[in-house]
Amino acid sequence: MNQLLYEMGGWLGFLSRPAVLLQFLSSTALVLLYVLLVVPRLKKQRYRLMALGSVGLWLVLRLNGLLIERLGLPGGLVHFYSQVWGMWVLLALARLLLLTRFPAKQIQLLYSRLVQPLFGLVVLVALVNQLGDVGDVAEIPLFSLFGTPLTSGGLALLLIVPYFLLVVSAFPMVWLGHLLQRLFHFSQGTRDAATLVMRYLLIGIGVLWLMHKVGLNTSAIAAIAGGLSVGIGFGIKEVFSNFISGLWLLFEGSVRPGSVLFIDGDPCEVRSLGLRAAVLWRNRDNAELVIPNQTFFTDTTTTYTGSDRLRRSEVQIGAAYRHDPSQVIALLEEVARSTSGVLPEPSPKAFLMGYGDSSINYSLRYWIEDPLSNLAIQSAVSQAVWKAFAAGGIEIPFPQRVISHASTAT
Amino acid sequence: MKGVQLLAALAVLLATGGCGSRLAPDTLYISIETDINSESLTELWEKSRISRPLVNQFRALNPGVDVHVRHLPMGEVMADTRFRDSRGLGPDLIVSDVITALQLQQDGLISTVALKDLSLSRSQPPRFVNNFRKGSQVFAVPVLAQPQVACYDRRRLAEPPGTVKELLALSAKGLRVGLPLRVSELFWTTTPQGAGDAVLQLLNQSPAGKAATLSTTERRALKRWITWVYDSSLQKNVSFSDDPLDLVRQLQQGERDWISCSSLWIDALRQKLGENLGVSVLPGGPDAPAEPISRLLVWSFGRHSSGRQRQAAERFVAFSLNQVNQKQLMHTAPGNLPVNPDVLIPTRSSALLRTLTFSLDHSLMLDFRDPDAAMARGSQLESMLKNVVQGEVLPPEALARLLAPAP
Structure with a gap:
């Protein structure tokens, strides 16, 4: 660990060089000017002006590098800054373009989980490569893990790879799932299951590769896993x-x-x-x-989705005794057939369920395609029944109670 | 208001930062070129065995200086230095062989130094330093010499061959010989054929569409040498390799009995072969010893160091050249000879040092007008030699192609 800190501390020594300091400070000053003076004015404007402002900063940084080189001094660091900023602006523009074609939530997820972390990682590696050498830094030994000396590169892999395995594995596996679905005509659920299983497999293989790459002692890990199995049993x-x-x-x-x-x-x-x-x-x-x-x-x-996605729903209704049950049943079935969302096949069926205190009770049963829209369709059918009964003069009776007061009776 | 304050702070930092602050330690960045093409980090790490003690001793005397060392495979120094120089992040010091130093100087990636600034605590400057003079300045300072020698397995060969003829005679009797294909390492074989001047002339010519201007004698000598290489390749027990490390490994594993090698590899060979390792002068002609091109390690100074970094770099170079450290390097890293003329090399008590000194004394120093062009011609010559030893091109055709105008 000391060696890594020594190496990183050494990079600060570059700032003692006037040529480096000039590049660093001039670029930082330009970025600060942009952040403190330009951004607040552009915030209230449309995003196109913001984009123009970002491109303007990239141009100014580029010009700064060219000017420094024109003076006979090295300007590569400034160009590096401008490249990083240019990449960031390109990603922001790409995001605006994607938002016009894809749902905002998906793009937000893509950027926050994948694009931005990946960009940060690329910039970090590039910066280390500017100041030192990624290969050299990665070889610096830090400490021993399971009897194997762990290098800074190994530690970085242990921290970074699992994250990207979890996040990145989703994209190719979803694509592969779609491909398999086309090839083998899977159902939606089977495709999702296959996608998830393949993703677990990919993550598993990735973890094994990572352990091999980092050089972890597999015997020690096996021993620890054996110990952990006891913990798994209890804890x-x-x-x-x-x-x-x-x-x-x-x-x-x-x-x-x-x-x-x-x-x-x-x-x-x-x-x-x-x-x-x-x-x-x-x-x-x-x-x-x-x-x-x-x-x-x-x-x-x-x-509701075991063998198919159909759901059978029901509306219960009562009609007055004076109406012919066959007429009521025919009307109910007709109402269900004409209601949107009710499947014509299997056809709706109405049944006489029994003779109640104040009405003959019927049950209208029908099938719908989407189990989740049951409530909405049920409501629509019930309304249609009320309208059809009203139009056909069919009374929907309700229990009536006559209350007699004792004093009035005497 | 807040922004103006920040900008003012930056301006103050700009005005004062470049002068260097004594609060933080000075940093010294050193790039070391190794003699291998591969990027095997294990091998590069192994190389730091030489530099680490020197750095540690320097830091013990100069606790205010942090030294950061990078080891680069041969052939990467130019690209790496160019990349870092364009950012102002180039090394303060570079250790390389002569050809790389010449290339760095040609491309303007290093700066010169006055010898008097090095505060060398001796009366005489280091050996070979005059090869790098530009008026009162030098663009490179020699630090160690690594002569080209013959390494062999004593169990297979009791007495090393004195001449090339003897070498081939031994190989005909079963001695397995390994020869390098790099021009700088095969150059000693030109001595018996008298083709040394012709090869140097070939390397020094302009590559821009001009044919080599060799005299008839030089052409004949060059043909003799290429024919000798071809004839050697026909021998059952002679093999060529363009990777010096490959030859070293073959000797270590008992696949070769005699190889031409740089003294740089003696330590690694000795660790494997122990007392069975024999080191001798390379075989020459009947009348004259071989004239190899020995590897000379030189310091070069970076261009963008701060004043304090430059001072530290000069102190480090002077430190590496003082008598004590030169002697220590000679002993801790066998195969390296000091360039400090004040250091006494115990040639009487050590056969190895006697061999190395003899070889160095009979070595040629490379000095190219146009090192980039010489490197290109060297690659062309190596490629041609590879074709010759593989039987793809016969010596007369190889000669014709080498003497044709460069593309």
Whole structure:
């Protein structure tokens, strides 16, 4: 560690050189002028002016480098700064372009999780390469890990690679999932499951490669893993149980991203099936439910998307005794058929359910395609029934209660 | 207001920073060129065994100076120095062989120094320094010499060959010989053929479309040498390699019995072969000893050092040249000879040092008018030799191609 600090401290020594100091300070002054004087004025303007301002700074930095070189001094560092700023501006412009074609949320995720961290990493590596040599710095030994000397490069890999494995692996695997779906005609759920399993595989292979690259002592890791298994048995068995349950559910296919499950009386859509828990979206109140995977593994799960996505729904209604039940049933079935969202096949059916105190009770049963829109379609059918009964002169009776006061009676 | 304050602070920093502050330690950046093409970091790290003790001793005497050393494979020094120089981040000192120093000087990537500024605590300047003079200034200061010698396995060869003829006779009897293909390392074989001047002339010519202007005698000598190389390649037990490290490994692993090698590799060979390693002068002609091109390590000074860095660099160079350190380098890094003429080399008590000194005394020093062009011609010659030893090109055709106008 001392050697790494010694090496990094040495880079500050470059600032004692007038040629370096001139480049550093002139570039910093230009950036400060831009940030303190130009940006506040452009903030209230349209984004096009902001973009022009950014390009202007890049031009000024470039000119600064050329001017310094014209004076016979080295200007490579200034050009480096301008290249970094130029890359940043290009990425910002690319983002504006992407926003015109893709959903803002996706672009935001792409930039915050991948593009910006990657840009930061590239700039950091490039900066180290300007001041020293990435290869040399990466070879500096830091400390021993599992009996293997860990270098700064190895430590950097251990910190950086897992992040990018988790984030970056999603993009090619989603693409591969789409490709497989086209080739083998998978359903949506199977495609999502295959994508997730392939992603886990990629991450697993990446971790193994990382351990090999860093040179970690696999025997020591195996010994530690053996010790940890005891810990897993007692301490973190829930985490492990959830992970295994998640994998099992994926292979089994009962719960997949896109499935619609019945949770506490509400239909919910599975948004993602993670290592520990599944995230479900509840339509009723736009809530996200985080449910441990083993819940699905051990409890009964009601799903609307097991073999198909159809749901049978029902509206119950009462009609007065004086109306012919066959007329009422025909009217109810006609109403359901003509309501948007109700499937013509299987055809809607109405049934006489029984004779109540004040009405004959009917049940109108129909099929819908999207389990999550049940409430909206149910409401539409109920309204249509009311209108059809009103138009057909069919009375919807309701219980009436006559209250007699004792004093009035006497 | 806040911005103006920041800018004022920057201006003050600009005005005062360049002068250097005594609060922080001075830093000295040194690039060291190694004698290998590969980028094997293990090998490069191994190289620091020579530089580390010197740096540590210097830091012990100059605690206010932080020394940062980088080891670069041969062939990367130019590109690396050019890259860093364009940013003002070039090294304060560069250790390289002569040809690299000449190239650096030709490209204006190093600055000159007055010998008197080096505060050398001796009456005489280092050996070979006059080769790098430009008036009262020098653009490179020699630090160590690494002569070209023959290394062999004593278990396979009791007495080393004195002449090239003897060498080939031994190989015909089963001695497995390894020869380098680099021109600078194969140059000693030109001596028995009298082709040394012709090869140097070939390397020194302008590459810009001009044919080499060799006399008839020189042409004949050059042909003799190329034919000798070709004939040697036909021998069952003679092999050529363009990687000196390859030959060293072959000798270490018992695949070769005798190789032409730089004294730089003696330490590594001795670690493997122990007392079985024999080192001798390279075989020459019947009347004259071989004239190899020995490797000379020289210091060069960077262009963008601050005043204090330049002073530290000059102190470091003077430190590396003083009698004590030159002697220590000679002993701790076997195969390196001091350039300080005041250092006594114990040639009577050490056969190795006697061999090295003899070889160095009979060595040629490279001095090219146009080092970049010489490097290009050297590569062309090496490529041609490779074709010759592989039987792709016969000696008459190789000669014709070498003497044709350069493209």
